[in-house]
Amino acid sequence: MAVVVCDLFDIPGSLIPHLGEFIGERHPVILVANKADLLPKDYHEERLKMWFKRFTKELDLNVQSIHFVSALKNLGTRELAADISERRRAGQDVYMVGRANVGKSELINALLRISIGGSKHRVLASHIPGTTMGLAAVPLRHFVKALVPAEGPRPQDRQAILYDTPGVFSSKSITSHLTSEELKQAVCSKRIVPFSFILNRNQAIMLGGLGRLELVDGPDRVYVTVFAGVKPHFTNIGRAEELIKRLERGEKTILQPPFGDAERLKSFPQHKLALEHTFEGLHRQHATLDVSFAGVGWIAVTGQFPTATIRAFSPNGHGVFVRPPMMPFEYKKITGHMSAARKTPK
Ligand SMILES: Nc1nc2c(ncn2[C@@H]2O[C@H](COP(=O)(O)OP(=O)(O)O)[C@@H](O)[C@H]2O)c(=O)[nH]1
Ligand SMILES: [Mg+2]
Secondary structure, eight states: EEEEETTTTTTTTTSSHHHHHHOTTTSSEEEEEGGGGSSOOOOOHHHHHHHHHHHHHGGEEEEEEEOOOOEEEEEEEHHHHHHHHOOOOOOOOOOOOOTTSSSHHHHHHHHHHHHSOOOOSSGGGGGGGTOOOOOHHHHHGGGBBBBTTOOOGGGGGGGGGOOTTTTOOOOGGGEEEEEGGHHHSSOOOOOOOOOEEETTTTTEEETTTTOEEEESSSSSEEEEEEEESSSSEEEEEEHHHHHHHHHHHHHHOOSSSSOOOOHHHHOOEEEEEEEEEEEEEEEEEEEEEEEEEETEEEEEEEEEEEEEEEEEEEEOOEEEEHHHHHHOOOOOOOGGGGGBBOOOOO
16 A cells, blocks of 8 residues: 655645556555644644645545644654554555655654654664665564554564655755755744735745745735745845846845855756746635745735736746645734845845
8 A cells, every 4th residue: 555645835746746657546545744743823624634635636546545744743643553554454565655855754753653652762774673774665563553553463464564765756846956954944844934924016025045926917916925934035026036146146145045155056046937827816815826835835825806917936947836725814914024024135
């Protein structure tokens, strides 16, 4: 059976298109949406699961169940383990499938922690006999209490294996261009706190050098709610382009990450147009759509208007998606929140 893992912070970017063709319709799939610990507090799990299901229909998978978990924080992992145990037939192997960085290894660690006894510590590959090269293939008998009964594996399960699929499905995530130091800054490691801002026509909102969203046509202004670890910077469209050109020349700018010396900044992929999208704004207070910047976060757009045209740019023009809003009700009236944005330096 297959456990398909994706990253809630990177939807649809972390979903593998037509995955069903690889897995085959016969094989049962348990779908895991990981990194739930990053979502804003009080998210409505049932509504979010409905939203999530829309994307997964297109994968042509034989989905048996969906779990929202945090491998890192051990949330929902026991329920997931119980579900895998229940659905797995005797002798079946388990395949962890998913794009790079969705948390497959972390999830295997979480399942091992259940077996070893709830310790919060990272389980090292060296703790598992016979796996010196990481956790690419672990005999199921090491998952006692998690995936096989406490009494030990059934006779048919003695040869069963849990396989990781490292490096099989590469990702076009924007964060794949970042150094580990930059990643620490750019990627949320804490629960995200959404902030709402006004985006005027001909203005751009920039997520460091990782992406930007421009309102190029339509109403005088829309509202944007930013769900990301990077502080947004607002400026007009012309100035945004100027800033990006300076970054490409290796100059230090307000657009961070990337950071480092001129060499590093020059090596960062150039911004290209990722998408242009025209849409109707459906509601004054609920978001109409999200623009997702794979791995970095997303920006929800709110407002009531006949049409607006937005443009999004990203390194190489990769990893940007529009989608129905994940959390349409998070938009809050603009109050003092502007202070969370970076100001244009004089
Ligand atoms: N916040 C958060 N980060 C996670 C979680 N699971 C994995 N990560 C992080 O995501 C990155 C990739 O995880 P990894 O297990 O190596 O992904 P893999 O490439 O699919 O094996 C690492 O930095 C992990 O610490 C999670 O549940 N929550
Ligand atoms: Mg891995």
